[in-house]
Amino acid sequence: MPKVMRSGLLAIGVLAALVGAAQGVPVQAEPGPAGHLDPRLPVAERVEDLLGRMSLDDKLGQMTQPERRYITPEEVTRYRIGSVLSGGGSAPTPNTPERWADMYDTFQRAALAGPLRVPLLYGVDAVHGHNTVVGATIFPHNIGLGATRSPALVREIGAATAREMAGTGMDWNFAPCVCVARDDRWGRTYESFGEVPELPAKMTTIIDGLQGDDLGGATSVLATAKHFVGDGGTADGDDRGDAKISEAELREVHLPPFRAAVERGVGSVMVSYSSWNGLKMHQNRYLITDVLKGELGFTGFVVSDYNGIDEIDGRPGFTRDEVAAAVNAGIDMVMVPIEWRRFIDYLREAVRDGDVPMSRIDDANRRILAKKVELGLFERPMADRAYLETVGGAEHRELARRAVARSQVLLKNDGVLPLDAEDKIFVAGGAAHDIGVQSGGWTITWQGEPGPITPGTTILEGIRGAAAAVDYDADGGGVDDSYDAAIAVVGEKPYAEHHGDLTGDMGLDAGDLKTIERLREAGVPVVVVLVSGRPLDIADELPGWDALLAAWLPGTEGAGVADVLFGEAEPTGRLPVTWMRDSAQQPINRGDGKTPLFPFGYGLTYG
Ligand code: GLC
Numbered sequence: 259m260p261k262v263m264r265s266g267l268l269a270i271g272v273l274a275a276l277v278g279a280a281q282g283v284p285v286q287a288e289p290g291p292a293g294h295l296d297p298r299l300p301v302a303e304r305v306e307d308l309l310g311r312m313s314l315d316d317k318l319g320q321m322t323q324p325e326r327r328y329i330t331p332e333e334v335t336r337y338r339i340g341s342v343l344s345g346g347g348s349a350p351t352p353n354t355p356e357r358w359a360d361m362y363d364t365f366q367r368a369a370l371a372g373p374l375r376v377p378l379l380y381g382v383d384a385v386h387g388h389n390t391v392v393g394a395t396i397f398p399h400n401i402g403l404g405a406t407r408s409p410a411l412v413r414e415i416g417a418a419t420a421r422e423m424a425g426t427g428m429d430w431n432f433a434p435c436v437c438v439a440r441d442d443r444w445g446r447t448y449e450s451f452g453e454v455p456e457l458p459a460k461m462t463t464i465i466d467g468l469q470g471d472d473l474g475g476a477t478s479v480l481a482t483a484k485h486f487v488g489d490g491g492t493a494d495g496d497d498r499g500d501a502k503i504s505e506a507e508l509r510e511v512h513l514p515p516f517r518a519a520v521e522r523g524v525g526s527v528m529v530s531y532s533s534w535n536g537l538k539m540h541q542n543r544y545l546i547t548d549v550l551k552g553e554l555g556f557t558g559f560v561v562s563d564y565n566g567i568d569e570i571d572g573r574p575g576f577t578r579d580e581v582a583a584a585v586n587a588g589i590d591m592v593m594v595p596i597e598w599r600r601f602i603d604y605l606r607e608a609v610r611d612g613d614v615p616m617s618r619i620d621d622a623n624r625r626i627l628a629k630k631v632e633l634g635l636f637e638r639p640m641a642d643r644a645y646l647e648t649v650g651g652a653e654h655r656e657l658a659r660r661a662v663a664r665s666q667v668l669l670k671n672d673g674v675l676p677l678d679a680e681d682k683i684f685v686a687g688g689a690a691h692d693i694g695v696q697s698g699g700w701t702i703t704w705q706g707e708p709g710p711i712t713p714g715t716t717i718l719e720g721i722r723g724a725a726a727a728v729d730y731d732a733d734g735g736g737v738d739d740s741y742d743a744a745i746a747v748v749g750e751k752p753y754a755e756h757h758g759d760l761t762g763d764m765g766l767d768a769g770d771l772k773t774i775e776r777l778r779e780a781g782v783p784v785v786v787v788l789v790s791g792r793p794l795d796i797a798d799e800l801p802g803w804d805a806l807l808a809a810w811l812p813g814t815e816g817a818g819v820a821d822v823l824f825g826e827a828e829p830t831g832r833l834p835v836t837w838m839r840d841s842a843q844q845p846i847n848r849g850d851g852k853t854p855l856f857p858f859g860y861g862l863t864y865g
Pocket of ligand 1: 344383484564755
């Protein structure tokens with residue numbers, strides 16, 4: 259029976275009962291569907307009813323999250339799988355919004371084909387827009403959003419991201435990262451809203467945007483606060499390293515954003531790969547169960563990171579003991595992309611041997627199933643293709659352009675900015691005309707990559723939209739003193755996670771430095787626009803620059819950078835992280851007594 263028919267008959271039944279009751283005529287309401295399928299019942303009642311119908315294998319399947327490339331729809335049905343994910347860059351072919359919706363619907367129909375008709379959750383990293391989908395709006399990465407200091411703007415971005423996800427069916431976002439980045443050498447610094455806890459905590463409004471006022475909205479998607487806890491506090495910024503800090507510091511610096519996320523009703527929390535004082539977070543029962551679920555009162559469900567349980571014992575692959583340790587620590591769903599059959603077998607053995615109590619399995623299932631009921635997945639399981647038109651639409655791109663402008667931080671200006679539309683401008687630099695570079699990691703692919711990887715407006719195109727006389731050469735060839743100003747758009751190539759960890763030099767690469775020098779030799783004012791996921795070591799070169807604008811990783815709407823360069827928008831951004839004077843100062847943060855080049859909160863305006 260088509261979905262609309264079923265709900266229609268149900269509504270008629272309920273209406274008849276209400277009318278009859280109003281007339282004092284005892285009317286037997288239409289018999290509802292099985293308890294867990296009855297939307298008239300309270301969430302907890304539906305969950306308990308369903309739990310009572312489930313076998314052990316039903317329950318183990320709900321706790322299992324394979325990656326889409328390693329499971330077939332038929333296996334989703336057979337193993338009662340509760341969730342599937344797209345890992346970074348894992349997209350259908352062709353990578354179009356419609357094809358994503360087709361893929362989602364195929365997996366969802368398979369889940370619904372199970373005897374209990376339990377829908378699945380499909381998880382994806384939409385960390386700066388629906389960033390794996392070609393054509394989606396790519397917003398600034400979190401470090402740029404932190405510079406805006408605008409929780410309201412970030413909430414709007416969450417809502418826009420949720421709309422683009424809803425069109426493709428994706429109902430679970432592994433975002434926001436609420437990490438507190440304490441060492442800029444960390445490859446995930448750009449995923450942080452800032453180096454002090456109050457900034458990520460304030461920006462948890464993105465959860466409201468993603469989930470809506472309540473989880474049952476037409477475009478509500480489940481949000482994920484990640485990575486719990488202390489991922490941004492590891493020694494030397496080592497991704498997946500060890501946060502060797504006191505509990506007092508862990509609670510003061512890294513826990514507050516999770517408290518804020520829980521208070522906003524975040525539906526899931528993802529555990530960090532990192533360790534705290536030598537113990538892997540994926541087996542830290544005290545922090546996951548006692549602190550997160552107990553002290554903070556988190557009632558959603560906890561998901562592991564990708565193959566996160568493999569790293570518990572420090573050896574490749576996972577053992578039955580690691581499975582038991584992770585589940586007993588309080589992880590409710592395990593992201594086990596490839597070896598998911600073996601995971602299910604190990605967990606079944608652990609339950610049968612009494613190493614994992616049935617109460618833990620039931621608690622995990624209650625948490626997962628409650629979110630599925632609250633999301634309305636039992637009533638509206640399929641992609642809502644009405645929202646496909648929002649993917650990369652003008653409204654969202656305009657929002658992104660505004661966010662880009664508000665994320666710009668003006669660090670130096672010897673009077674050359676704002677530029678004038680009548681100026682004769684020379685543009686150079688490897689980041690000037692490259693959507694992939696200006697979007698950074700987690701864009702179409704996991705690591706991101708240079709090139710025209712998705713539709714958008716490069717920073718150069720934005721500049722060309724603002725001024726009539728603009729010449730461009732990536733290396734600065736052809737520049738001379740006939741120009742009113744030269745703009746060098748330079749910075750980092752895309753990276754993600756540990757691939758972005760820095761252990762040595764944090765300066766600009768030789769090519770960028772040479773380009774800037776060529777512009778300077780022409781004897782014209784030089785404006786440097788830095789496209790990077792973090793502060794870079796530029797103190798020695800700064801005196802030779804007439805202006806410096808931190809653009810961070812703006813995403814597809816590069817015109818927002820030009821809006822600030824030409825004064826269409828005031829520079830209002832303020833540093834979300836301290837800007838080092840020298841990489842030897844790392845880690846360097848507000849209040850640590852070190853003297854930075856630019857302090858946390860710094861930012862110039864034109865006024
Ligand atoms: C990655 C990341 C995590 C992401 C997950 C799924 O390794 O650590 O942030 O959500 O795997 O892609």
